Amino acid sequence: MSLQQTKEKTAAGAALLLEALQEEGVEIIFGYPGGAVLPLYDALYDCDIPHVLTRHEQGAIHAAEGYARVTGKPGVVIATSGPGATNIITGLTDAMMDSLPLVVFTGQVATTVIGTDAFQEADVIGLTMPVTKHNYQVRKVSDLPRIIKEAFHIASTGRPGPVVIDLPKNMVVESGLRTEKVEMSLPGYQPTYEPNRLQIAKLLHALRQAQKPVILAGAGVLHAKASKELTEFARMYQIPVVHTLLGLGGFPPEDPLFLGMGGMHGSYSANMALHECDLLINFGARFDDRLTGNLQHFAPNAVVAHIDIDPAEIGKNVPTEIPIVGTAKRALEMLLESEDVKRNHDVWLRLQKQRKEKYPFSYEDDETAIKPQAALKMLYEVTEGKAIITTDVGQHQMWAAQYYLLTEPDKWVTSGGLGTMGFGFPAAIGAQFAKQDELVVAVVGDAGFQMTLQELSVVKEHNLPIKVLIINNEALGMVRQWQESFYNKRYSHSILQCQPDFVALAEAYGIKGIRIENPKTAKEELRQAIAYEGPIVIDCRVIQSEKVMPMVAPGKGVHEMEGVGE
Numbered sequence: 001m002s003l004q005q006t007k008e009k010t011a012a013g014a015a016l017l018l019e020a021l022q023e024e025g026v027e028i029i030f031g032y033p034g035g036a037v038l039p040l041y042d043a044l045y046d047c048d049i050p051h052v053l054t055r056h057e058q059g060a061i062h063a064a065e066g067y068a069r070v071t072g073k074p075g076v077v078i079a080t081s082g083p084g085a086t087n088i089i090t091g092l093t094d095a096m097m098d099s100l101p102l103v104v105f106t107g108q109v110a111t112t113v114i115g116t117d118a119f120q121e122a123d124v125i126g127l128t129m130p131v132t133k134h135n136y137q138v139r140k141v142s143d144l145p146r147i148i149k150e151a152f153h154i155a156s157t158g159r160p161g162p163v164v165i166d167l168p169k170n171m172v173v174e175s176g177l178r179t180e181k182v183e184m185s186l187p188g189y190q191p192t193y194e195p196n197r198l199q200i201a202k203l204l205h206a207l208r209q210a211q212k213p214v215i216l217a218g219a220g221v222l223h224a225k226a227s228k229e230l231t232e233f234a235r236m237y238q239i240p241v242v243h244t245l246l247g248l249g250g251f252p253p254e255d256p257l258f259l260g261m262g263g264m265h266g267s268y269s270a271n272m273a274l275h276e277c278d279l280l281i282n283f284g285a286r287f288d289d290r291l292t293g294n295l296q297h298f299a300p301n302a303v304v305a306h307i308d309i310d311p312a313e314i315g316k317n318v319p320t321e322i323p324i325v326g327t328a329k330r331a332l333e334m335l336l337e338s339e340d341v342k343r344n345h346d347v348w349l350r351l352q353k354q355r356k357e358k359y360p361f362s363y364e365d366d367e368t369a370i371k372p373q374a375a376l377k378m379l380y381e382v383t384e385g386k387a388i389i390t391t392d393v394g395q396h397q398m399w400a401a402q403y404y405l406l407t408e409p410d411k412w413v414t415s416g417g418l419g420t421m422g423f424g425f426p427a428a429i430g431a432q433f434a435k436q437d438e439l440v441v442a443v444v445g446d447a448g449f450q451m452t453l454q455e456l457s458v459v460k461e462h463n464l465p466i467k468v469l470i471i472n473n474e475a476l477g478m479v480r481q482w483q484e485s486f487y488n489k490r491y492s493h494s495i496l497q498c499q500p501d502f503v504a505l506a507e508a509y510g511i512k513g514i515r516i517e518n519p520k521t522a523k524e525e526l527r528q529a530i531a532y533e534g535p536i537v538i539d540c541r542v543i544q545s546e547k548v549m550p551m552v553a554p555g556k557g558v559h560e561m562e563g564v565g566e
Contacts, residue, residue, distance in 0.1 A: 013141040013172040014043035017105075020148035020182075021049060026076050028052060028067065028433055030060040034080025036107025036120065039172045041078075052433065052462070055454040057084055059426040061091025062452065065100050066390060066430030069413045072223070074101040074155045075430060081107035082120030085166075086127065090420060093131040095162040097417025098246060099219060101155040102162035103148070110170040111139060124166040133161030138168060141176030149182045158191030159310040160223060191309060195326030200334045202322050203281065203305045208340065210279035210303075212348045213239045216262070216291075219246035219416075220284015220308060221328045227251065227409040229332035230283065236341055240352045242270040244285045246416040249406035259352060260361075263291040264552045265398040268359035268564050269352055271552070274299055275559035282306045283328045287317040288417065297557025307331045359564050361402045363546075370519045372396065372471050372542040375526075376403040379441065379469060382527040387439040388413065388431050392424035392448030395477035398548040400443050422451030425468060429455060432464045439467070439530070446472040447496060456509040459535045467530055468506075468537045473544040474499055481547045486554075495544075506537035517541040 011019070017040065021029075029051045033041045044051055054060040057079045064075025079088050085106040095102050106128075109118040128135050134154050136147050151163040207213060221230050227250045234241050234257050241251045242262040251258055260267035262274050274280070280302040285291065287306075292298040298318060305322035306314045314323045324331055363373040376399045379387075385405050390413040391397040397414055406412050413431055415423040428442035449470055459466055471477075480494040506513030516525045516538060529538050549563030 009178050010175045011178055012039075012043070012175055013138075013144055014040045016141065016144045016176055016178065017148065017172065018043055018047050018049070020145045021076065024148070024152045027073070029076045029078060030054055030063045030067075030430065031078030032057050032060055032080065032084060033078075034084050034107060034120070036081035036109060036169045037078060037105070037167065037172075039169065040105070040167070043172075052429075052458060054426065054429075055457050056452065057087035058090060058422065059429075059452050059455040059458070061088045061095075061102070061104065062420075062423050062426035063430035063433070063455075064102055065091060065095050065423070066413050066427030067434045068095070068100045068102060068430075069427070070388060070410050070431045071434045072101075072225070072410070074103045074152055077102060077104040079104070079106050080120070081109060081124075082122045085122050085124045089127060089131065090418070092128055092162045092164065094415055094418040094420045094423065096131050096133065098415065099160045099223060100162070101160035103151045103155050104162060104164045106164060106166050108137070108166045108168045111168045112170070114168065124164065128164045131162075132164050135164040135166065137166040138171040141171055141174050144171070144176060145179060145182045146184060149184050150186060153184060153186070154189060158189075192311070192325045193309070193327050193330060195307065195324045195331045195334060197334065199322060199324045200331065203324065204335065204338050204340070206279055206303050206305065206322060207237060207281075211345050212277045213237070213279040213281065213345060214273045214277040215239050215241045216244065216274070216280060216282040216285050217241055217247045217250045218244045218283065218285025221247060221250040222409050224284065224309075224327045224329040225409075226283070226327070226329035226332050229329055229336060231255070233332050233335055236336065238345070238349060239281070240273055240349065242266075242274060244291055244416075245401055245414065247285060248401060249409045249412045253405040253407060256353065259356065261401050262558065264293070265402065265548050265550065266558070267356075267361060267402075268550060268561060269355035271558040271561060272355060273352060275557065277302045280304045282308075283331070284308055286313045292317065293552045293556055293558040293560075297559065366543065367519060370517065370522050370540060370542045372473065372546050373399050373403055374519070375469070375471060375522070375540050375542060376400050376443070378523045378526050379443070379530075380404045382523065382530050383439060383441065387411065387441045388435060390414065390424045390428040390431055390440065390442045392444040393419045393421050394445050394448065395473070395481065395546070395548050396443055396445050396471035399471070421445075421448040423448075425449060426452050426455050428466050428468070429458055429464060432466050440465075441467045441469055441530070443469050443471065445477060446470055446474060446499060446502070447476050450500070453505070456506065456511060456537075460510045464535055465533060466535050467532075468535075470502055470537065470539050471542055472499075472502070472539055473542050473546070475544050478548070480544070484547070502537055502539040511535050511537055513537040513539065515539045515541065
């Protein structure tokens with residue numbers, strides 16, 4: 001073999017890495033450079049894959065989450081060693097809990113000094129092991145293509161999740177062998193996609209016996225692209241549908257079978273259906289505490305069927321009589337094959353209809369100030385429910401879930417399991433890069449927005465037409481609500497005494513800013529703001545004292561709601 005032939009079959013680790021990303025069809029990278037990843041960034045200079053420089057690593061990983069949520073494809077992130085890596089821990093945990101596929105590259109000191117407390121060294125493998133689906137540290141340059149192929153496969157198959165690849169600096173500088181075909185062998189990782197037909201038969205038998213069945217639809221329906229099949233199944237058997245927070249958008253809200261969101265701030269009809277049902281069919285939800293309330297009172301008379309791609313979730317929180325491991329889509333396809341369609345629960349459906357009509361989400365109008373609920377209802381009306389909505393965490397998140405009716409799947413981007421403040425705005429950036437021709441609205445609180453607002457620079461730099469709607473109550477709204485309800489109105493550090501002028505702040509970044517505070521003109525002002533062609537920050541001043549209702553207090557069952565009808 002000649003020297004020239006040898007050169008053609010080898011390449012620096014950075015080149016092997018970028019070639020592997022191109023092989024995976026990566027469309028965009030979010031990241032922030034630093035010393036340990038400089039050789040990789042030098043290679044990126046000549047790479048065709050677009051790179052978005054965020055202004056903080058947390059902004060990068062939340063943007064990648066937003067991209068992943070609306071596309072289903074893994075979001076890709078690069079962070080440097082030490083603080084660069086530790087700054088993405090929150091995003092990794094968020095993605096892990098909400099089943100979002102990410103492939104995250106972290107810089108690391110050279111292999112020769114690992115373990116010596118070298119400058120900006122951090123134990124990335126140890127730090128990320130509990131909050132990732134899998135992680136790697138590259139120790140041989142030639143392994144890079146295989147590791148990357150495995151990482152994308154693991155991140156996007158089975159139950160999606162984040163995968164970290166820790167890159168010692170010398171692994172992207174030194175040369176390794178190119179291989180024409182990258183072999184991948186993961187004998188210990190074999191997700192089950194095809195449900196057991198005997199278990200499907202058991203579920204159909206239980207459905208024939210049921211008088212009061214309910215479907216609980218979680219994010220697993222959206223990840224499996226099974227919204228169409230879910231709708232067909234619910235209509236075939238005339239079963240009412242309750243959504244989890246992350247499952248919203250998986251079933252048409254205008255359908256009479258739609259009961260809305262269940263759980264702590266769910267609808268009366270949804271929670272009472274969960275409590276009184278005799279058959280609960282869970283597609284892709286993990287029965288978290290915000291949905292179930294006190295487990296001793298959750299669906300006490302129901303036969304529980306749980307369909308989930310992750311067998312670890314089945315029976316973890318709620319005893320399950322009919323466990324079905326597999327994708328929601330395949331399970332629904334198999335259920336739809338049955339020709340025995342028996343509707344024997346008309347009384348149950350009439351009860352749900354009566355409850356929906358009698359106890360909808362409601363609030364009292366105020367002619368002197370804007371109610372936050374009204375702001376979200378107006379947003380739904382002016383966008384006709386067609387926008388991609390990203391949110392931060394807190395009261396505005398719950399009001400958005402209650403009043404913004406999601407008419408299509410994959411247009412709801414929110415932090416569910418971890419409840420990450422600062423998530424909503426950078427997630428909107430990722431969603432907008434992914435869906436460049438769609439309207440993206442970031443619904444954020446005035447507190448959460450201040451955690452990642454530096455990403456306004458990214459919006460300006462790329463002229464992203466994102467609309468940022470700040471539900472500004474000059475408080476940590478949900479904290480203030482709990483202090484009012486459970487801590488004798490002792491508002492300890494939840495009222496924000498010193499706030500920026502958000503309009504001036506937006507303008508400082510070269511972005512249009514407006515303030516909305518008159519309830520009589522608010523809807524038209526919001527309509528004009530949403531119609532604005534470029535990015536805009538909307539400071540919507542709302543009443544501070546409003547509470548999210550109804551509410552299931554801690555320790556209560558979902559049927560023990562406060563504020564029903566308020």
